Amino acid sequence: MSGDVTGEEDLRAFAAAWQDTKDGQTGSRYVDALHAEGRSDEALAVCRDLWDLGYVVGLTEAAWVEHDQGDYSAALASMTAALDHLEGDERLYAVGVVGCWRWHHFNDAMAEPLLREGMAHYGSAWAGLGTLLRATGRQEECEEVLRAGVTAGVLECMIPLANILSRRGERAEAEVLYRRGYDLGDAHSAWNLAIDLADAGRLEEASDWRWKAAAGGDELAIQHLIDEAVSDDH
Structure with missing residues (x-):
């Protein structure tokens, strides 16, 4: 819209x-x-x-x-009904949306061909393909898809890949991706980075990134700061 x-x-x-x-x-x-x-x-x-x-x-x-x-x-x-009446890039965008919704809302692994067809035109479909591959046990291909998305500048692929790297202990590379995601307008990247920084003992930096996340509208960061303020009052 x-x-x-x-x-x-x-x-x-x-x-x-x-x-x-x-x-x-x-x-x-x-x-x-x-x-x-x-x-x-x-x-x-x-x-x-x-x-x-x-x-x-x-x-x-x-x-x-x-x-x-x-x-x-x-x-x-x-959106599915619209597919028969669309052409070119508009159709491929809608294909990506349909695939993304089928996977995200209905856990339909049969959406994979749609995600592949529309991923270059709808970033959430690219990221969705990555999560589908991971959920179906294809971890290596998942990372390949997400890395390709990051290389192509797809914002939606940055947090999923950074999260995988963070969980695996590769936090330096994850930090680069979180920072890049934030620079592109994703406040959730700031919150995830704040968590990693706090775990690494970089508390002042973590606090700064929590505030950045909250300012960007991240609900977890906002709630954390509210809880922190209430705790300080007591």
């Missing part, structure tokens, strides 16, 4: 544009606006109108709204 749209004024503008010109672009923007305001049922109604008008974005947008609602079965059905 695209854009950060909030506020009633924006919503009215997108609604007016949709009523004036009912096409894929205006409909998609209106769906995003409604969903951003928490009006998901209305967003899904617009998705249905889009699909009735022949715009496949009605299916793909519906899939993301349903996914955000936690209705993973409906989301998977919508």
Whole structure:
């Protein structure tokens, strides 16, 4: 889904544009606006109108709204239905999404071909393939896939590979990956790095990275700092 749209004024503008010109672009923007305001049922109604008008974005947008609602079965059905109507990179992206959801939400190892097909177009599918390989006992291939993803700059592959390295005691290499992930915008990398630094006795650095993780929205880091503050009060 695209854009950060909030506020009633924006919503009215997108609604007016949709009523004036009912096409894929205006409909998609209106769906995003409604969903951003928490009006998901209305967003899904617009998705249905889009699909009735022949715009496949009605299916793909519906899939993301349903996914955000936690209705993973409906989301998977919508995105899967879209595959027959998409071409090129858009189709490969959707293939990656379908594979990722089948594996992540339904533990379906038969998603492997989809993950492989779509991984270059959807980073979570690349990382998902790595976790599937690990879960099915193919550790060496898992690391090869994740390392290839890191080399390609796929952010989603950095934490999984760093976690494997950390658990194996290769913390210097893991630290490099955590730092790189954080630099690319992944606050969870900061929290994982903080744990490793604390275990290594680098307590001041660990504290700094916990704060960075919390500032980036990592829930574990935020809760840790809250608990720490409560403990200090007592």
